[in-house]
Amino acid sequence: MASSRPAVTLRLTTLLRDKIIRSGYTTVGDLCAIPIADFAKELKLTPEQARDLLDQLHPKGSGVKSFTADQTWEQEKKLAPITTSSPAIDSIFGGAHGGIPPGKITEICGLPGSGKTQLGIQLAINAQIPRSMGGAGGSSIYIDTEGSFVARRASQLASACSARLKETSNAAGTKPVLAADDLLRGIQYCRVHSPVEFIAMIRILGSILQEHPKVKLVVVDSISFLFRSNFSDTRMRTKLVASLGRQLADLARQHDLVVVVMNQMTTTIDAPTTGKRAFDPLDDNVHPALGETWGSICTHRIRLYDRGGGQQRHARMFKSPTMQEQTVAFHIGPDGISDVVDPTESGNKVEGGGIRAGEDDDMDFGNTSTQSMLFWDDFS
Amino acid sequence: MTSINVLGLPPSVRDALIKASLDTVEDLLLYTPPGLSNDVPSARFKRQQVSKGVSSSGYDRLMNLTPSEIAFAYDQAAAYIFETKIAYGSAHDLLQDESWLSLGDPVLDAAVGGKGIMTRAITEIAGESAVGKTQLCLQLCLTVQLPESMGGLDGSVVWMSTEGKFPYNRLESMITQFVAKHQEDVPDMDADIIRENIYYESMADQETQLHIFNYQLPILVHDTYLSQEDDDDKEEDHGDHTEEHSASSRKKPIKLIIIDSITNNFRSELTVGSSGLDQAGNQGAKAGFRSSILQRSADICEIGLRLRTLADQYGLAVICVNQVTDVIAAESTSHPPPLPFRPLPQTRDFTSTLHDTGKLKKPALGLVWENTINSRLVLQRTRLPDSYGTEGYAQTVSQETHRTLSVVFSPWSGHNRSNDPSQPGHCRYKIDETGVVGIPNTN
Numbered sequence: 083m084a085s086s087r088p089a090v091t092l093r094l095t096t097l098l099r100d101k102i103i104r105s106g107y108t109t110v111g112d113l114c115a116i117p118i119a120d121f122a123k124e125l126k127l128t129p130e131q132a133r134d135l136l137d138q139l140h141p142k143g144s145g146v147k148s149f150t151a152d153q154t155w156e157q158e159k160k161l162a163p164i165t166t167s168s169p170a171i172d173s174i175f176g177g178a179h180g181g182i183p184p185g186k187i188t189e190i191c192g193l194p195g196s197g198k199t200q201l202g203i204q205l206a207i208n209a210q211i212p213r214s215m216g217g218a219g220g221s222s223i224y225i226d227t228e229g230s231f232v233a234r235r236a237s238q239l240a241s242a243c244s245a246r247l248k249e250t251s252n253a254a255g256t257k258p259v260l261a262a263d264d265l266l267r268g269i270q271y272c273r274v275h276s277p278v279e280f281i282a283m284i285r286i287l288g289s290i291l292q293e294h295p296k297v298k299l300v301v302v303d304s305i306s307f308l309f310r311s312n313f314s315d316t317r318m319r320t321k322l323v324a325s326l327g328r329q330l331a332d333l334a335r336q337h338d339l340v341v342v343v344m345n346q347m348t349t350t351i352d353a354p355t356t357g358k359r360a361f362d363p364l365d366d367n368v369h370p371a372l373g374e375t376w377g378s379i380c381t382h383r384i385r386l387y388d389r390g391g392g393q394q395r396h397a398r399m400f401k402s403p404t405m406q407e408q409t410v411a412f413h414i415g416p417d418g419i420s421d422v423v424d425p426t427e428s429g430n431k432v433e434g435g436g437i438r439a440g441e442d443d444d445m446d447f448g449n450t451s452t453q454s455m456l457f458w459d460d461f462s
Numbered sequence: 463m464t465s466i467n468v469l470g471l472p473p474s475v476r477d478a479l480i481k482a483s484l485d486t487v488e489d490l491l492l493y494t495p496p497g498l499s500n501d502v503p504s505a506r507f508k509r510q511q512v513s514k515g516v517s518s519s520g521y522d523r524l525m526n527l528t529p530s531e532i533a534f535a536y537d538q539a540a541a542y543i544f545e546t547k548i549a550y551g552s553a554h555d556l557l558q559d560e561s562w563l564s565l566g567d568p569v570l571d572a573a574v575g576g577k578g579i580m581t582r583a584i585t586e587i588a589g590e591s592a593v594g595k596t597q598l599c600l601q602l603c604l605t606v607q608l609p610e611s612m613g614g615l616d617g618s619v620v621w622m623s624t625e626g627k628f629p630y631n632r633l634e635s636m637i638t639q640f641v642a643k644h645q646e647d648v649p650d651m652d653a654d655i656i657r658e659n660i661y662y663e664s665m666a667d668q669e670t671q672l673h674i675f676n677y678q679l680p681i682l683v684h685d686t687y688l689s690q691e692d693d694d695d696k697e698e699d700h701g702d703h704t705e706e707h708s709a710s711s712r713k714k715p716i717k718l719i720i721i722d723s724i725t726n727n728f729r730s731e732l733t734v735g736s737s738g739l740d741q742a743g744n745q746g747a748k749a750g751f752r753s754s755i756l757q758r759s760a761d762i763c764e765i766g767l768r769l770r771t772l773a774d775q776y777g778l779a780v781i782c783v784n785q786v787t788d789v790i791a792a793e794s795t796s797h798p799p800p801l802p803f804r805p806l807p808q809t810r811d812f813t814s815t816l817h818d819t820g821k822l823k824k825p826a827l828g829l830v831w832e833n834t835i836n837s838r839l840v841l842q843r844t845r846l847p848d849s850y851g852t853e854g855y856a857q858t859v860s861q862e863t864h865r866t867l868s869v870v871f872s873p874w875s876g877h878n879r880s881n882d883p884s885q886p887g888h889c890r891y892k893i894d895e896t897g898v899v900g901i902p903n904t905n
Contacts, residue, residue: 194832195871206553224553229583229770230836230873233556269553275771281491282543285536307833310763322492346833368829 089113092138101125114139161185164209164299164340165216166201167419170410172216174399175382181216184298184340186381187331191345191370196386197395197414198344199230202301204419205342207236207243209299210260210268215250218340220298221268223290225283227307231271240265242417270297277308277322284326291337302330304344306371320375327379343380346371377401394422463488469538475531490539494532563718563779564613565598566605569900571613573867573889574839575875578613581717581779583873584769584834586724588784588825589841594865594893595783596625598841599720600633601897602781603660604640606718612647615779617717618659618686622674624726628662639896659714668727672761675768679719683776686715716778719769723783725826728758759830766834782835789822837872841865866890867900 087110089102105125107113113121113135122132149157163181165172172180182188182205190198206224211217224231240262247260260268274280291297305326309319334341347368370377370385377383383401388394398409411422464487466479484490544550562577571578579585579602587595603621608614621628637653644651661682665671773780825831825838832838843865869875869887890901 193829194835194838199873228836229774231553231556232580232874233553233560235874236553237557263554266554266557267552270550271553271556272548272550273774274548275767275774278488278491279543279547282540283548285491285540286544308767310759310830310833318493347829349829 087111092135094134094138095131098127098131098134101127110139158183158185161338162213162218162298164205164218165211167204167208168397168410168412168421170421171384171397171412171419174384174397174402174405174408174410176402176405182340182342183382184218184338185335187327187334187341187343187379188382188384189343189345189370189377189380190384190386191347192386193347193368196388197419198386199228199303200235200414201386201419202303202342202344203231203236203239205299205340206269206301207239207265207418209340210265211243211247212259215247218298220296221270221294222299222301223270223287223297224272224301224303225280226271226273226303227275227280228304229273230303233266233271236269237262237266238416239418274308280308281322281326284329287333288329291333291339295337297337297339299340299342300330300333302341302343304346305376306344306346306348310346310348310371320373323372324375324379327376331379345376464542466490466535466539469535469542471535471538472531475527475535478527479535487539487542490535491543494536559777561610561615561777562613563602563615564605564608566601566613566897567891567900569889569902570867570891570898573887573900574869575872575886579779579781580837580874581615581777582774583836584766584773584780584782585837585839585872586782586784586825586835587839587841588786588870590786590823590843593841593843594891594898595841596629596722597632597893598898599722599781599783600629600636602718602720602779603633604636604656604897606779607651607656607659607714608644608648612644615717616714618661618714619718619720620661620663620679620682620716622663622665622679622719622721624665624671624724625722633660635895636897643896661716665727668761671727672765675765679768680772683716683772683778686713687776689713716776719772719778719780721780721782723785724765724831725783725785728762728827762827762830762834766831770834784825784827784831786823787826789824837874838870839872840868840870842868864890865892 089108089110089112090099092099092110094102102113102125107116118132118136118139121127121135122129127135161184163172163175163177163183165181169180175181175183177183190201192198202224206222208216209218209220209222211219213219244260244262244265251259272283274283287300305323309323330341330343333339348371350367350369370383380401381403382399385398385400387396387398394411395414396409396411398407399405400407413420413422415423466476466485466487469476469487471479479485479490484493559582561581562579563581564578565571565574587598589595599621603619605613606615606617606619609616637656641651641653641656663674663678665674769780769782772778825840867889872887875887889903891898892901893899
């Protein structure tokens with residue numbers, strides 16, 4: 083309700099109203115700003131009066147619900163994480179099936195060429211795979227701020243994915259479900275060119291999601307491009323990025339979406355001793371752009387990089403609520419993302435410890451269900 | 463900037479917004495502080511408004527709007543921008559819009575992903591001097607004019623130069639070869655038409671550059687599309703295909719922007735603070751340098767955004783030539799240095815006095831620029847050419863010259879990290895009288 087509304091207009095007993103007027107608090111906004119317990123103590127309200135006031139200030143059904151941890155766990159188990167097509171990367175997210183979890187924001191950062199967009203495209207396709215095979219059985223929205231989404235490349239990945247789906251359904255004796263064209267049509271794509279368009283898009287996203295409940299994934303590639311160095315007012319930029327981040331987080335929660343946001347790297351200048359080092363295990367003087375405010379909004383944060391030479395790439399999870407920091411290797415080929423192809427290379431070696439099965443055995447990809455093994459186990 | 467009058471808001475709301483200086487759709491989306499919806503006015507916002515000339519009372523009027531009214535205005539603004547500016551469709555539809563520009567040689571095209579460079583994107587060509595960057599760009603000036611069936615974009619090109627004289631003589635000899643080569647397939651094409659479809663802009667300094675990017679370039683591009691529409695209309699009216707037809711096909715719409723080079727204006731203007739010694743001494747100079755760097759970053763981002771938007775609007779290909787800079791010792795020990803391109807093993811043996819290619823080099827302008835471009839191609843060589851022709855272009859090529867083109871990163875093709883010639887993303891090339899020619903891998 084409007085904060086400027088005078089307090090005297092609340093429906094309270096005369097006694098209570100007098101107390102409030104004499105206390106000097108004139109508007110509803112003033113009243114809402116104080117914890118009710120302190121207020122009650124200050125004005126010497128009885129518990130009934132305090133409860134009355136509370137009811138008036140925050141009418142029932144204002145949206146605050148509470149759940150037990152048990153209920154939350156049950157709900158979470160029903161949700162569908164989306165596979166990245168690399169069981170190694172899937173495993174660093176933990177959880178029963180591995181893969182990028184819904185209801186939260188996952189950040190993927192990295193230098194140019196590290197594979198962020200490729201992973202984004204792969205996820206946009208995988209979101210459409212049936213749940214039994216590691217997908218979410220829904221469609222995707224891809225918000226492109228950089229122009230790195232190439233439909234022809236997405237088409238390549240879609241064909242490869244469709245071929246595998248066909249194989250699996252042939253083996254299982256069911257009808258093949260998704261053709262390459264269907265997979266492409268299942269990706270809603272839009273391109274934004276300026277911060278204003280980006281703000282508008284995020285705002286509109288809410289109504290789009292209402293109308294299309296089948297959407298299971300939103301990819302923002304990338305969030306940093308529009309905001310780095312363009313804004314002279316850094317505080318305003320921080321507020322803007324934080325507000326947009328929160329909107330995305332809310333949408334993720336409300337609609338059980340997987341939200342993946344790409345971020346660029348920026349050079350570390352005059353790095354103080356500890357803070358930035360946490361993000362710089364590779365010691366190459368770069369850290370994720372947009373700062374701590376944005377960083378704290380993301381639930382999971384991964385950095386993609388490659389050490390040059392060979393076709394092997396790495397993904398490092400450096401923020402996660404459940405899993406320890408760890409690094410895995412993966413591969414990007416003509417057919418998309420996959421685990422490292424040649425098991426005689428270092429395989430999916432883990433650096434820096436971590437809770438992962440399969441450390442000893444190169445061929446064991448960790449928390450992979452048999453369905454996924456069937457799906458991805460032949461690398462040409 | 464669009465006035466909020468287009469939004470159809472209730473008059474009281476609209477007036478309050480205008481009085482608070484939120485009178486454009488863009489400002490409304492950018493500056494509506496989260497605080498307005500949460501009923502806690504941001505003191506900073508209020509100060510800003512006052513400094514913009516908005517009276518304190520104007521701002522207070524804004525505060526009397528209910529959150530739902532403000533949210534309504536905000537939603538209307540978002541819907542307006544979404545409907546008018548944002549193209550929203552499926553990835554399948556996008557396939558139709560994508561096109562590629564051939565580099566003019568099948569081996570080169572194969573190296574960069576199969577069809578050449580992509581439109582609607584910024585591709586950087588980086589390398590040391592005299593390696594062939596400008597040659598490749600000249601070649602693109604010609605291929606862009608070919609019909610789409612032959613790998614071109616049936617368009618014209620804007621050459622934006624910071625390098626001084628345009629290589630006219632070299633262009634002329636390439637044109638002659640080009641026309642001869644395509645005589646059969648494109649009989650319409652002649653040297654005059656080709657020349658007419660290459661526009662030239664000189665950008666002497668940063669100020670000129672900004673002005674051109676912000677005003678002249680968009681207008682120029684737009685004009686070529688307008689006149690294209692006019693010519694199409696004329697064709698429909700008259701319906702005859704003789705003189706008028708060939709006249710109207712002379713001037714093609716701009717499909718390619720070449721910037722040679724993007725580095726110059728940023729490098730030379732990196733001044734150290736303001737002139738004169740101030741008592742603060744070092745502090746002043748350091749602050750000046752730092753703000754200079756920040757300003758440079760901001761300018762780079764701004765130019766990148768402009769180019770990107772233009773490229774997307776009109777389906778253009780954008781090529782930026784970039785120079786290289788040395789990787790300093792401290793960086794080369796960090797692991798790995800921020801994206802240097804790796805010299806070929808052979809270059810370590812090269813011991814010319816002019817080019818010590820034992821040192822690692824990396825493209826200039828840093829990470830900010832790297833984050834702005836879509837794709838990076840790098841040209842390298844191992845030996846100096848035997849002799850230089852006029853205007854600094856090698857007319858004869860040593861037998862030992864070993865030049866390579868590599869893809870460092872690109873969203874539409876794989877890159878070749880190990881410079882293994884058998885993998886895509888990498889090829890050898892030579893420069894002859896026709897231009898840049900790829901050398902197939904003969905393994």
